[in-house]
Amino acid sequence: RRLTSSNNRPREDSWLKSLFVRKVDPRKDAHSNLLAKKETSSLYKLQFHNVKPECLDAYNKICQEVLPKIHEDKHYPCTLVGTWNTWYGEQDQAVHLWRYEGGYPALTEVMSKLRENQEFVQFRKSRSNMLLSRKNQLLLEFSFWNEPVPRSGPNIYELRSYQLRPGTMIEWGNYWARAVRFRQDNNEAVGGFFSQIGQLYMVHHLWAYKDLQTREDIRNAAWHKHGWEELVYYTVPLIQEMESRIMIPLKTSPLQ
Known part of the structure; x- marks a missing residue:
């Protein structure tokens, strides 16, 4: 009796993919118009600077001397939202959000x-x-996230970055418009953004926690809320890569 598994394999693969990859309904507008806040025209710049290890202290010093001056000068229509060093993740790295x-x-x-x-x-x-290297991205803010505002500390911050599959940004936004409600109890949600220039189909979620144990407790508690596991189930297949950075704010950062 002949086996025909090799002939049936493409059909099996197609069937399996249909279980995990959801189709996005066709849209007649750019996702930047559908997902960004209508009431503001704010643009964000996220900077990643990889610093020579022996220069990190000197780098932080000049940043704390110069960047706040731009932030406070009313002639510049920009605001320094936050400035950090990466604690866990890519080492000797500075992150700035404008x-x-x-x-x-x-x-x-x-x-x-x-x-x-x-x-x-x-x-x-x-x-x-x-510097060893640097890169930046221009971002818009998801309409369903609160705008980042200065907060007192001490806090640690987590920047969770997601590389989405092309064409899935609207689907991601639809799910996270519901999911973010599960993560508001402890005021940990700081901001949510998606890229416009730079690495495309990138999403960044910024969270604040008292410490690493509080982060663990809050994230575990979300799994006990009805509906959270379903939203995770449907959003995971939209992701190609993901990264988590734990960051410590500099003394001059508005987000402490």
Whole structure:
């Protein structure tokens, strides 16, 4: 009796994939218009700086001297949301999150003014000698997340970054619009963002916790809430890669 498993394998694979990959309904608008907040035109920039290990203290020092000045200067339509060092995850790394009130025109205005700011020009020259590499992304904020606001500490922060499968951003947003309600009890939800320029189909969720044990307790408690496990079940297949960073805020960070 002949076995025909090799001929049936493509059909089996297709059937298995249909169990785990959900189709997104066709849309007639960009996901940036469907998922971002309508009441604001804020644009966010997320920066990752990989610092030479022997330069981290000096890097932090000049950042704490210069970045708050830009944050406080009303001539710059931007706000420093938070600035951190990675504690667990990629080591000797600094993370900065900026908000530009007014979107792309505000970003262009800030960049133009900074090129004429001699203190910042010197800061960039000094900083370049301390870095191994750097990258950034321009982000929009999910409409169902609260806008990040300054908070007192001490806290640790977790940045959970998800590389989604292309075409699944709207589906992710639909599920997380419900899921985020399960994670509000302890005021741990800081912000949720999705990329527009840089690495595309990236989602970043920012959380605040008192400490690592509190993080563990809060995350475990979510599994006891009706509906949470279903939302996790449907969102996991949308992810290609994911990463978690535990971060410590610098002393001048508005998010403490």
